[in-house]
Amino acid sequence: xxxxxxxxxxxxxxxxxxxxxxxxxxxxxxxxxxxxxxxxxxxxxxxxxxxxxxxxxxxxxxxxxxxxx
Amino acid sequence: xxxxxxxxxxxxxxxxxxxxxxxxxxxxxxxxxxxxxxxxxxxxxxxxxxxxxxxxxxxxxxxxxxxxxxxxxxxxxxxxxxxxxxxxxxxxxxxxxxxxxxxxxxxxxxxxxxxxxxxxxxxxxxxxxxxxxxxxxxxxxxxxxxxxxxxxxxxxxxxxxxxxxxx
Numbered sequence: 350x351x352x353x354x355x356x357x358x359x360x361x362x363x364x365x366x367x368x369x370x371x372x373x374x375x376x377x378x379x380x381x382x383x384x385x386x387x388x389x390x391x392x393x394x395x396x397x398x399x400x401x402x403x404x405x406x407x408x409x410x411x412x413x414x415x416x417x418x
Numbered sequence: 419x420x421x422x423x424x425x426x427x428x429x430x431x432x433x434x435x436x437x438x439x440x441x442x443x444x445x446x447x448x449x450x451x452x453x454x455x456x457x458x459x460x461x462x463x464x465x466x467x468x469x470x471x472x473x474x475x476x477x478x479x480x481x482x483x484x485x486x487x488x489x490x491x492x493x494x495x496x497x498x499x500x501x502x503x504x505x506x507x508x509x510x511x512x513x514x515x516x517x518x519x520x521x522x523x524x525x526x527x528x529x530x531x532x533x534x535x536x537x538x539x540x541x542x543x544x545x546x547x548x549x550x551x552x553x554x555x556x557x558x559x560x561x562x563x564x565x566x567x568x569x570x571x572x573x574x575x576x577x578x579x580x581x582x583x584x585x
Contacts, residue, residue, distance in 0.1 A: 374485040381487060381576030390486050 350388050351410040354379070357401045372396050428480040437475055441468045491575055495567035503560050510556065 358368055365379045372379075372393065381387035389397065398405040429437075445461070445468050452461035 375488065377576065378485050378487040384576055386574070386576035387487050393486060 351385060351412050352382060353408050353410070354397065355383050357403070357408060361401065368400075371400060429475060429478045431479050434475055434479050438472055441472055444468070487575060491568060491571045494571045495564055498567045499560060499564040502563055506559065507556060510552075 354368075358365070363371075365376045365383075369376045369379045374393065378387065378389075382389050394405055394409055398408050401408065445464060448464040449461045452458060452464075
């Protein structure tokens, strides 16, 4: 799944560490999500979207072809 | 939903690792003492206390080290370890069973055998000691498997990636 967390982080001038602390996860988790190596749970995805004040679809883009790889 | 908060008893991560090392060394010493005194209960109690101490200390570590991704990595590593380990364990157990069934089991008097033949000991003490060492070796194998799988999944799910923000 693709995502735009890095873009929203830059828009809010946030480091991975700060975002991780706000969301209650480790920095490595934010890094893994940004790089597309880990798909967050629905709960965490909603938390991220609400933190940036946008809809979940604005941040996460479902890529069906990625599942076939 | 609740969250456990520890006040005034937080611990640095390095302090936790140091404590773990000290506990491990102490366990080795107590094991030796237990062998010298021939009191197995000593190391058994010490081991349980040591594990409880480490589990308790881990919950006091200041830096957050666990979240949903690390929980998933732990789950996957544990599942794969179990999948591999039960096969290995079963193979060795089958071998042991064959050896055991090749001898009298002690359920009924052994075959008389030829006259003047000494009765067969079913479970000699050295055999029990060898079995304990064998169990420990299997346990070590399980730990190695778990650590290996954990490293594999940590790498797969981006645990060791670096980026521009890392020091």
